Amino acid sequence: MSKPTVALFDYGSGNLRSAFRALERAGGDVELTSDPDSARSADGLVVPGVGAFAACMDGVVKHGLDVLVRERAAAQAPVLGICVGEQVMFAEGVEHGVETAGIGVFEGRVDHLKADRVPHMGWNTVEAAEGMRLFAGIDPAERFYFVHSYAAKTAPPGSLVATTVHGEPFIAAVERGPVSATQFHPEKSGDAGAALLANWIKGLK
Template sequence: MPSRVVVFDYGSGNLRSAQRAMERTGADVTVTSDPHAALDADGLVVPGVGAFSACMASLRAAGGDRIIGRRVAGGRPVLGICVGMQVLFERGIEQADVQAEDRATEGCGEWPGTVERLHAPVVPHMGWNTVAPPEGSRLFSGVDPEERFYFVHSYAVRHWDFTSGSERIRSPRVTWSEHGEPFVAAVENGPLSATQFHPEKSGDAGARVLANWVATL
């Protein structure tokens, strides 16, 4: 039987694009805000576009932060995409305007780290870029190192300091990209995976990443 995947509808994200891309992997895909379906699915996809604070507010209102936490605690796979990846970190810092202080918003806290504005000559980072996955990555298995993925973002995690600290627990696998400076492009951490780029808009390379994720369900 095909894996059952829920694309979580909390009012943010390219829901239909994600649905169509996941369906092409052979998964049985549902777009819904129903918490029971989101908890029971073999895999949960959390998309996201726009501002960190707005996405986090919508996610909390729909109970998505609790759903993600329960799934991860139970070893049930979750895939975050774009801002759906960013909200998995401890917090996001957004620039309100040049005369106001930056605003900090608490995230889901599944990973330590801060989502910050990229330091680059041109922001947003919009277009195709290569990534550098670590050895042993399952998401990027079979993906040519020269393949490019589609990014649309102004903010990212610029520093990664988290290791497991235990010989028995594997540290997360972190994929990097660069736009003015290095930033986290993807993370694989047990049942929790995420990409800063949009795999659903990244052609054959993105399709392979999604198929690799579905294969782990």
């Protein structure tokens, strides 16, 4: 039986090596690509991301990834965003007072975390809504690894979300139709992250 194909999109921002290995271990036939046409036919598309929202969006637009993600969402073809790859799925990001348009498959904005210690770096439990596919079979006491200074804080309409708290509540993961995303890094989250990626891979075919 063939493995589901996964396009890990390289648009100049992301922890590609560890994400590639983690997706392979989770059961995917993974291709690292920066070609939208190649990624279009994959069973699943992964959008990584580290750094600033605006810089990531520059790479997203330059490589046509924004168009590709919206096409796949409309066609009910799975997409998974990770860290800033989750943030750019939202309509806009605000950094240092500058607003930048995101891909916009989720309504809402990404803004600075209000906390005594920023960036948020460490392990948190998350509270997942009932029925979230990403968290199927994962013990609620499991912890996931976060490293970020910005986050979305309001659930998009029609979505299932997992939340956690660092200074204030924020969205740790979101699912709506074929589009899923995590603020944390599943590829750096040990067994819990591996189980989450395996859940996503299982849903591709």
